[in-house]
Amino acid sequence: MTEIEQFAAPGSEWWRSAVIYQIYPRSFADASGDGIGDLPGITSRLDSLQELGVDAIWLSPFMTSPQKDAGYDVADYRDVDPIFGTLADFDEMLEAAHSRGIRVIVDLVPNHSSDQHVWFQQALKAAPGSPERARYVFRDGRGENGELPPNNWESVFGGGMWERITEPDGTPGQWYLHIFDATQPDFDWTNEEVREEFRSILRFWLDRGVDGFRVDVAHGMVKEAGLPDYAPVEDADSMGGGEENVPYWGQDAVHDIYRDWHKVLAEYDGDRALCGEAWLPTLKKTALWVRPDEMHQTFNFPYLMTPWDATQLRDIIRESLNEFGAVGAPSTWVLSNHDVVRHASRLALTAENPQGEGIGPKSEGKPDPEIGLARGRAATTLMLALPGSSYLYQGEELGLPEAMEIPDEFRQDPTWFRTEGERYGRDGCRVPIPWEAQAPAFGFNDTGDSWLPQPAEWASFARDVEQADADSTLNLYKTLLQERRERELGVGSLVWEDLGDAAVAFRRGDLHVVANMGDEPLELGDGVTFVVRSRPFDGTAVPADTAAWYIRS
Numbered sequence: 001m002t003e004i005e006q007f008a009a010p011g012s013e014w015w016r017s018a019v020i021y022q023i024y025p026r027s028f029a030d031a032s033g034d035g036i037g038d039l040p041g042i043t044s045r046l047d048s049l050q051e052l053g054v055d056a057i058w059l060s061p062f063m064t065s066p067q068k069d070a071g072y073d074v075a076d077y078r079d080v081d082p083i084f085g086t087l088a089d090f091d092e093m094l095e096a097a098h099s100r101g102i103r104v105i106v107d108l109v110p111n112h113s114s115d116q117h118v119w120f121q122q123a124l125k126a127a128p129g130s131p132e133r134a135r136y137v138f139r140d141g142r143g144e145n146g147e148l149p150p151n152n153w154e155s156v157f158g159g160g161m162w163e164r165i166t167e168p169d170g171t172p173g174q175w176y177l178h179i180f181d182a183t184q185p186d187f188d189w190t191n192e193e194v195r196e197e198f199r200s201i202l203r204f205w206l207d208r209g210v211d212g213f214r215v216d217v218a219h220g221m222v223k224e225a226g227l228p229d230y231a232p233v234e235d236a237d238s239m240g241g242g243e244e245n246v247p248y249w250g251q252d253a254v255h256d257i258y259r260d261w262h263k264v265l266a267e268y269d270g271d272r273a274l275c276g277e278a279w280l281p282t283l284k285k286t287a288l289w290v291r292p293d294e295m296h297q298t299f300n301f302p303y304l305m306t307p308w309d310a311t312q313l314r315d316i317i318r319e320s321l322n323e324f325g326a327v328g329a330p331s332t333w334v335l336s337n338h339d340v341v342r343h344a345s346r347l348a349l350t351a352e353n354p355q356g357e358g359i360g361p362k363s364e365g366k367p368d369p370e371i372g373l374a375r376g377r378a379a380t381t382l383m384l385a386l387p388g389s390s391y392l393y394q395g396e397e398l399g400l401p402e403a404m405e406i407p408d409e410f411r412q413d414p415t416w417f418r419t420e421g422e423r424y425g426r427d428g429c430r431v432p433i434p435w436e437a438q439a440p441a442f443g444f445n446d447t448g449d450s451w452l453p454q455p456a457e458w459a460s461f462a463r464d465v466e467q468a469d470a471d472s473t474l475n476l477y478k479t480l481l482q483e484r485r486e487r488e489l490g491v492g493s494l495v496w497e498d499l500g501d502a503a504v505a506f507r508r509g510d511l512h513v514v515a516n517m518g519d520e521p522l523e524l525g526d527g528v529t530f531v532v533r534s535r536p537f538d539g540t541a542v543p544a545d546t547a548a549w550y551i552r553s
Contacts (some may be wrong), residue, residue, distance in 0.1 A: 015212065015273040015296055015389060016330040017490025018055040019481060020105065022393045024338045025062050025084055026070060026451060027432040030441075035449030037432065039085035043093040045435075046100055048463065052397060052474075053481035056103035058214050058275075060338055062090070063109075066116050068183040069414055070430070072216060073114035077201045094209055103211035105275065110198055110257075111217040112184040120185050124165060128174050135194055136185050137177035137223070149175055152229045153248065156180050156239065156356070158418035161248075177227075179220055179248060181414045189221045189257060202264050211272055212265070218258075218276030218289065218298070222251040239279035239339070239355060250280050258294040273297060275332070279355075283316075283323040290329035297389060300324075300332045304340065305355065308347045308375055308545075310504050310517040314496075317386065317504070321494075324388070333383045335376075336393035342429050344376030345369075345402035356415060358424035359404045366404060373399050374535060374545040377473055378515050381534040381547035382504060384480045385513040387492055392477075395433040398461045399473030402428040403452070410453050427452055437462035471536055479532055483549065487511060515547035527553040 029041030039062060049057065061071035062084040071081065080087050097104050113120060119135050126132035128140070141164065142148040149162035156179055163182040167173035177186045187194050202213070219240070224247035232243060240249040258274065265272040276298040280286045289298040306316045324331040335343040341359055351365020359366065376399060384390055406427055413425030431452045435443030437459040441450045459465070466472035484490065489508055497505040502518025511531065516522040521541035528540045531549040542548055 011328075011330075013271040013273075013296070014055065014103065015271065015275075017387070017488075018103070018389050019053070019384070019484070019490075020056045020058050020389065020391050021049055021052070021054040022058045022060065022337060022391060024060045024394055024430060027430050027444075028394055029435070030432070030445035030449075033445045033447035033449065034083070035441075035445070035447070035451045036083050037444070038083065039080065039089040039093050041445075043089075043096050046093075046096050046102065049102060050100040052478060053485065054102065054392065056105055056211065057097060058105040058391070059107060061107045061109060061216075066114055066183070068114070069181055070412070072109050073112070073116075073181070073184045074109050075114040075116040075118075077108075078204050091208065098209070104209075105212045105214055105273070106205055106210050107216060108198075108201070108205075108213045109216040110187065110189075111220045112178065112180065112186045115183045115185055123176075123185075125168055127168075131193075133174070134191050135188060137188050138174045139177070139227070141175050146172070146174075150177075151227050152231060153177075153227075154231070155182075155418065157414045158423065177223075179217070181418070186223075187221070189254075195257070195260065199260070199264055202261060206265070206268050206272060211270065212274060212296070214275045214277065215258075215295070216277055218295070219250045219254065219278035219280060220248055221257060222253040223248045224251055244281050250278070250285065255288065255291075255294055258289065262293055262295070275299065283319050287323040287327050287329065290324065291327045292329075297330065297332050299334055299337075299391070301334075303331075304334050304336075304343075308379075308517055310502050310515070313382075313504050313515075313517070318496075321387070331386070331388040332391060333386055333388055334391040334393075335379055335383060336396050336429070337391070338393065338430055339426055340429065342376075342393070342396065342400060342402045343379060344396065344399050345372045345404070347375040347379060348372035356423070356425065358413070358415070358426055358428055359402050360424035360428070361405055363404070363424070367401075369401055371545060372401060373473070377476060377534040378545055378547035380477070381480060381532060381549070382513065382515040384484050385489055385506075385508060385511070385549060387490060387494060387508075389490065393429075397474050397477040398433065398463060398466055400433065400458070400461055403431040403455050404428055405455065406431070406453060412452065431455070431458075434458045434462040436464045476532070476534065483532060510551055512550050512552065513547070514542060514550075516542045516544055519544050524550065529553065 026037045028037045029045045030037045031040035063074045064076035064079045064081045065071045065073050122132040139150040153161035155161045162175040164175045165173045178184050230247050240246050273296040276289045276295045278289050278298050279301050289295050303316050306312050320331040345367045348367030348371040349365050411427050413427045415423050415425030432444040432450050440448035442462050466474035495507040499505040505514040521543050523541045529551045534547040537543050
């Protein structure tokens, strides 16, 4: 029995069907040789991304920052941090990308700033109740002398979510809120001055020519009135994606902010886009972020977090198309990013691993690398056949696994330090990627320096090695993206096909797509011509942990 599932959000805007490649600047390419990637490094490697076949790039933060959280602690929203280059370097990179037909999305971090931001420094010098403090969430403490935090909230990075300051006169003072590290104080988005400042920041980058913004922590900018006590369940994901009614995630008032931003972007030509990072418990709630007058996209984290299970994956794809389509938005599809275990490892984990926990030397349930890579390639083969917009994370086109054996002394994620090593955090997915097997730092730079150590075995994943191997993950991605573009798979409808409980199968026009998530080969029968296979195999039986695109005569 077949079932037609219509992709219910037609439109011609580029972001509805784009393949967008995430660049984590400090780990992509380092032109200066200081061990940290930079904007000139990105410019030098744009030809490789054009050859890969992506439509746009999204840059994780490169703005001025003390780098306490790898740039997600912004001190100046209108300039480039010197470790990444200059505004002139940004303009050169933007022009180079546009000349290759590649659009550019930049990361915006509006939930919080760095504690080095001029506004927060002014707040520390000002009095309680002052306009300077009103830009952030300052509160008096509880207890006889205000010695207890205003509530019991726990930081995403571990420990409490409140930090007490010393007042200018030297006495113990108020507390400020920080969902993340203590060096990242949260803005108060009920303050009109904060709202106007970010309208100005949006226009600053739009005027330079950026094509859109990925909005960090888009579900956390508004907190429930009264800041009531709340304690998440013990195994909760760090960003709150599985929980209902969290007082600092997903508050209704946040939608007014994005309606306002939507109007700002509409002032500019070229279909500028907003994409939200919103970890929410259901797709129905996630779709609220992309109603016609709000954001244009939001990440489909329920899809990313779905395990290697055919029934669950069919259900989440069907639900995604229905819920996003119901509000006129495209579904997005994503398998890896800078905050989660790389999917070439994650899909083969054999123990629970909540988002943000990471994998390290002492972790349980480490993946078999062969199974992980096979599932990772199959998952991407399936994903890139779906209608909507797909996001790729740098290095996944090489099949990179999570770097799991980083020595303790090299770790840099605040999660590792705030939990005293109890959680490894996100360093394992942020290691600089390999370009040339025989070059210093695998071609990341010319000096051999690297802000996180690269595993020696990554030589076999280097781009120049994979370029020469017809069956490599890199060449699989190139083929998938070329076929996706030529067949216009980013738009249109799909027809579900029933090939058994262990398979996810559908048809896009005359193209059949199947992923075998069972333990036994899946026989397709006679008259099959394969267009793409996630890994080589003989005959017409699709092996376990394998996906294929094919046509029937």
